[in-house]
Amino acid sequence: MRNDNIYKPCLMRIEKVTDEAPDVKTFRLKFIDDVQARNFDFKAGQFGEYSVMGEGESTFCIASPPTRKGYIECTFRKTGRVTSALANKEEGEIIGFRGPYGNRFPIEEWKGKNLLFVAGGIALPPMRCVIWNCLDLREDYKDITIVYGAKTVDDLIYKNELEEWNERPDVTLVTTVDPGGETPAWKGQIGFVPTILEKMELKAENTIAVVCGPPIMIKFTFPVLVKAEFKEADIFTTLENRMKCGFGKCGRCNVGSVYVCKDGPVFTYAQLKKLPAEY
Amino acid sequence: MDRVKQKARDLLDSNKVQVVIGYEEGTDGTARPVFIMDSKNIDKLIFNDRCYHNLAVYLTKVEVEKIGRVAVEASLNTLKGIVKLASEGQFVFEDIDILGVNRNGELYEFASLDEVIDYIDQHPVEYSPEEISLLRKIESMTREERWEYWQEEFSRCIRCYACRAACPNCYCDACIVDINQPQWISPTPDALGNLEWHIIRAMHLAGRCVNCGACAKACPVDIPLNILNLKLAEEISKNFGISEEFLLTNYPLAIYDPNDKENFIK
Amino acid sequence: MTPQNKLLKKECLPTFVETLVKGGKLLYAPTKENERIEFKLIENFSEIYLDYIQTTKSIKSIVFPPIEKLFEYVADKEHVEIKDVNLNTIPETIVFGAHPCDAASFKVLNAVFTWDCNDEFFLTRKDKTTVIGLSCKNHDDYCFCTSVDLNPGSTEGSDILLTRIENDNYLAEIMTEKGEAVYKLVKNLFEPAPQVDKNAFVTQLPKLFDLNDLRGKLSFEGLSWMQQSLRCLSCGTCAYVCPTCSCFDIQDIGNQTKGKRVRIWDTCALPQFTLHTSGHNPRHFQNERWRQRIMHKFSYEPERLHVYGCVGCGRCSRACPVNINILENLIEISGGNK
Structure with a gap:
């Protein structure tokens, strides 16, 4: 049976919530599944899709460095439906995470x-x-x-x-x-x-x-x-274009023929200058 | 049509307007909306029975506002759309130039909004025999049959929102279906989502719809949406005893009167 | 496998179809009801209407449904359980009587859904779908498959392609293993194929523009995108009837304790598609969205996925409420008839 559901999030427990500024919070997240935790690897600049079941997914970068193992952090501002639902989550609660996606800082x-x-x-x-x-x-x-x-x-x-x-x-x-x-x-x-x-x-x-x-x-x-x-x-x-899938299929983050989710989100100014103004 | 074209040409040449919105021949024997910004293209303008699009829909679009002042080749339905939009404060009537056309494509000029309203009043809405017979057929159904009928019709909906896009009165920047805090209506193209969408849309247009039928004509899967609006229009005039003339510039569902016959409002 | 040709006599066609249906496969075929021609689930051959030029909607919903459940969940504060969709329950399906443009569309969808990572929902549906195509006898002014390097008798994407030849019998070109598997189920209905010039039995559709010319002329800044799209009402009809448009949204249905996550069709024509939470929108104006539609199909997809995102079926033009005719625009961009 095929079972690689690319849309299925990993479950992560919120280990720590930090209030950063008005409406801005940082979550420290740990994988619930040991295998997922062991296999997880990412590079600076990559992003993920964070989700609250019943509310949907939201895109933000991984805010902790890959040199700190065993957890990831994300920082978000409460603005839309998903970030509002995330903001209501407390330590110990579970959210979904898909990723890492995108390129990285070299x-x-x-x-x-x-x-x-x-x-x-x-x-x-x-x-x-x-x-x-x-x-x-x-x-x-x-x-x-x-x-x-x-x-x-x-x-x-x-x-x-x-x-x-x-x-x-x-x-x-x-x-x-x-x-x-x-x-x-x-x-x-x-x-x-x-x-x-x-x-x-x-x-x-x-x-x-x-x-x-x-x-x-x-x-x-x-x-x-x-x-x-x-x-x-x-x-x-x-670049921070709107995304849904994170892997080049849903079709909304492209800037010309460049897909922010796959070719970005990290770009040099030299690369940006060649892109159409569509971001 | 010559006088319509001449006036359109004059308006463009004198730079009083920057664009004339009218009808031209389409590629398939139908007529289609056209945007003329250079008077040398004015001969593209046509008017005939095939010109059914309600051009008032373009008057609230950001892309059109960007061009400048607009003159519209306005059929009766387009005129109604214009009056309704002006009455709802979507633009100032005087900011638009109207090239009124009657059925024969003859130019009608209006000096004021009141003249347009008079003109509309003298030309009461004529529903097609097909529309009326479908409406009566649906009315004669039992509740269960009606439910089944609309479920079947809505099942074809692909949520392309052509109905909304073609409707001059669907001008909200943020349509209720696009608002997700809370998610009032499901955006999914399934039985519940489609039902919610079409019912909400019909209700939002009750007492505001100008019954131009643009929604049904735009629908790629032929859902007779205009019948919903037609029925609601009948209900409004029946329940509130309101004339079409009044409806054009008022929104009865938003008017409060201590003498209303309904008790719940007191 | 080596393609093989067979003859299917017209009197055998009903048995052919009904044997497949009775064999437990879902069979979609074109039907005509109140002048509406659509692919529908068929039980009897008599429901089928093969003498059509084009259906309103394409066959893409069979492999890329308007709503696809991605998973279900139950959740409370401490636990979340995600229940996978059992892809084994996706039924074996046959699309019968799809024209070559539709059959070719799966290749375009496949390119998107396998770019770097595989979308198993699409792939499973596609693998379980057998396409029995039907060459075109007729075309209308919206058709332009020959301009996008296909043709009315093209076997691309068909597992079996039927072409109506002399005496209304059918030439069956069995192209793939899936096609052969179907053939083997009803082998006794087929006869050896006669020598025929298939081309003489399909409609002749002149090429109206050259794809390379078009691609060479496409430019983000340099074209009259606004002139072409001012009429556009910003609805999603073109994308939803298109066999190759595959953009989607991901939504949750339910509440925080129970529900499902689904993928639903979405379209670049709607302003919300790219709207940022901040209110900024990279494609705020309709001409920018129209440009995206054309550039995506004829420039970005060829560049990134090595396929053109158009099969020339003309559905978008037929369904457009304001007669935006893509062919007219493509001819204009490419510099006229060649």
């Missing part, structure tokens, strides 16, 4: 280079995966700089980790909030991510840039990096 190719991570708002999760992946293999990389911005101080996610990165001598962390989003106690920058980036002394040589954020942030960040003489092939980002 971090092996980045060995010996400086890394510049630029993220905005709720787009930090895909980058958190690759940041921790690189930090766990710290000796492989040279300078690591993280620039992260959100609308308000409240909207910054992974606050504990931001603190940890801030304290690490081998990481340069710049955090910023949009003008008006600061609190009296705020010690970081004030301003939009591209503006903050422009003020920094960016060195493009031997540096890989990874940019994840809302479309408007990405749009204004690329020119700053290009002006700082980053090569287009050295600037990475992720």
Whole structure:
């Protein structure tokens, strides 16, 4: 009997729920099935389909690094039907997971280079995966700089980790909030991510840039990096088109002939420039 | 038709409108909607019995709004659609140029919304003998027979939403079937989902439908959806004693009057 | 296997069909009811209407149903149980009297459903389906299979292809092992095939554009997509009657404690298809969605899957409520009649 049901999710137990920001939560998930747990492997940048039975599936990246074994984490904002149902789940409850899908960040190719991570708002999760992946293999990389911005101080996610990165001598962390989003106690920058980036002394040589954020942030960040003489092939980002299946069949995530679920979600700026504006 | 074409040409040449929406010959002996943006193509315009599409449907589409000001070659049904949409605040009547056409393709010009309403009033809706006989046939069925009849008809539905797309009054940005918090109606093309969809759609159009029949003509699997609307229109005028003229600019199911005969409302 | 030709006399056709039905297979064939021609489940040969040009809906629903149950579940806070669909219960099915365009469509669907990973729902249905095709005697102005490198007598996708020849008898071309298995069930009905020029018995449909020309001219930015699609009402009719459109949605039916997850047909023509939760929509305007439809079929699928996503059946044009005729548009794009 044929039994490989590609639509069948693995069952995962919610080990830990972290409230990150208003309506934003992180789940730590563990496979219930030992065999599935043993066989599971993924790379930084890949994504999955997370589901609540009776509500449906939702697509987000795996936010924990593949270097941390035995669990995966996902971070999501409560917006649609599925994420609202997920947000109501508590520790100990079970959700569905299919994946990993998609391509990945080629971090092996980045060995010996400086890394510049630029993220905005709720787009930090895909980058958190690759940041921790690189930090766990710290000796492989040279300078690591993280620039992260959100609308308000409240909207910054992974606050504990931001603190940890801030304290690490081998990481340069710049955090910023949009003008008006600061609190009296705020010690970081004030301003939009591209503006903050422009003020920094960016060195493009031997540096890989990874940019994840809302479309408007990405749009204004690329020119700053290009002006700082980053090569287009050295600037990475992720696309977030709507998906259902995750493996090139349901037909909705394509940008021209490129399928975000199979050829992405990770693209270089050089690749993006060749794509039609359909994302 | 010459005067219709001339006026359309003038409107385009003087740049008073950027597009004329009318009818042209289709590829299969039918007529089809056409969008003319250059007056040199004005001779494509036709009008005859085959021009059944309710062109008012295009007036709320984002793709059309993007082009600019519109002139519409408007049959009686299209006029009704326009009046209904204007009365529901979907656009300002004066923002649209109307090239009214009567059955013979002769130009009718209207100076105001009231004139359009008068014109519509002078031309009461004429249902085809086929429509009426099907309606009466269904009315004469027992409840069980009727249930079976509609189940059978709806079973062919593929949920393509051509009925919704062809209807000038189905202009919601977020149709109830596309809303999933909560999921009011099942989007699945099965017996329950199809029944829910067609009943909800008929109810949403009760008292608003202009009975142009565009839904049924658009249906690729020939479900006589117009009969549902026709029946509801009859029920509305019977129960509320409302004239077609009143219906054009009002929505009786949303009007409250302390003198309503129903007690539940008091 | 080597294809073999046989003769099936017209008086044997009813026995042929009814033997298969009695043998326990589901048999779908074209029927005519109130001028509507559709494939339906058949019990008797008399229900079949073979003298048709095209059905409204294609045969794709046999291998790619409008709703496909992916699994059932029961759940509470601590436990979730997923119950697989037993694919063994999918019945052996015969499609009888499908024209070559329909028969060829399974190849396109197969390309999508086996791209990198296999969709066993589709594959099982396809494996259990035998296609007994029927060459076309007639065509109408919507047909254009010859322009997409098929033809009215093409055996592509048919396990057996029947062609009506002299005296209304049928030439049976047995093309595959599945076809041979059916043939063996009713072997006694067949006779040795005469020497015939099959081509003389199928309709002659001139080629109206060249696929390579078309593909060469297709361009994301450079074409009048808006002019072609302004009339479009944004319904899903074209995709749902299309034999090769295979886009789908995944939905849950039930509640959080009990229900099923299903796959249902979906279409790029509807704006919700690509709408992000944020409200952003990469294909907000209908001309962008129309472009996706054409580019997907004639550029992306050939590029990525090495198949064209069109078999020239013309259903989309016939069913379109506003007469968007794909042939007219394809001829226009490719630069006219060749």
